[in-house]
């Protein structure tokens with residue numbers, strides 16, 4: 043089965059597509075120039091022929107996308123590099139495994155408006171962009187029907203009406219894809235409309251872009267984000283300390299200076315961060331960059347990603363051992379997302 047990737051989707055909204063023109067912001071040029079060819083990815087990293095068949099097969103299911111800024115942090119010639127493991131397709135992605143399905147969180151059942159997911163009390167999630175800068179092989183939305191959930195600006199109006207009518211909603215979470223793949227013009231428009239709804243207090247942005255293309259945190263973004271009346275929380279997504287280099291730390295510092303609370307969520311992934319030392323280093327590195335560890339998710343059982351799974355018992359022992367090494371404020375909460383549950387479920 044050929045699966046549409048988030049970045050392949052024909053965007054039905056007013057979002058600006060990535061632009062490689064020299065007048066486009068640096069981050070948009072980087073977005074337009076991501077590596078999308080598995081053969082090119084292997085060649086650039088000096089990986090031998092043995093990696094290619096799996097890379098091609100997995101790519102046919104969910105396309106490869108790797109920004110240069112992320113590629114530069116991968117160790118050449120090391121097929122076990124923890125960053126490479128997150129982006130290089132393996133032949134195991136083609137295995138059908140019992141319990142691993144296309145929509146593991148059953149999000150299709152919680153979309154009262156196009157692009158709006160309302161699962162939890164007091165907060166809603168908006169699909170602000172169907173695009174991602176990077177395609178993570180374990181992504182629980184790798185089969186998400188973005189085409190059906192990409193509202194036009196007129197359709198956003200129905201979503202805004204929904205938010206206005208439900209005064210129990212205090213927080214809006216921008217998600218995707220990656221919401222920061224949308225243009226600043228589009229995001230500024232959306233956030234201005236949200237600010238007009240008096241009962242909304244918080245704007246939360248779930249994004250991996252500051253990690254994979256730190257240039258995304260530029261003056262244009264800080265202008266609309268920093269000036270918002272809403273309390274601002276950015277939840278990053280980093281899984282390994284090696285992902286957080288000096289440029290990522292500088293992007294985090296810019297967000298903090300704009301009044302943003304910074305948290306991180308990660309996914310426990312076989313072969314990436316399934317060791318106590320890797321998890322401890324991640325928490326330490328995040329805190330050095332001004333980011334608090336928030337959640338450590340066990341893998342959502344999405345088809346094509348079973349080879350990343352770490353059994354619950356092992357996950358609990360890893361976190362128990364981590365607790366012996368870290369102060370409480372550096373401990374992420376080990377959770378699972380259970381379809382239909384009123385919040386994340388602690389393990």
Ligand code: SF4
Pocket residue numbers: 048174175176177178180181182183184218219220250279
């Ligand atoms: S995990 Fe996040 S950044 Fe990665 S492909 Fe999925 S939505 Fe995009």
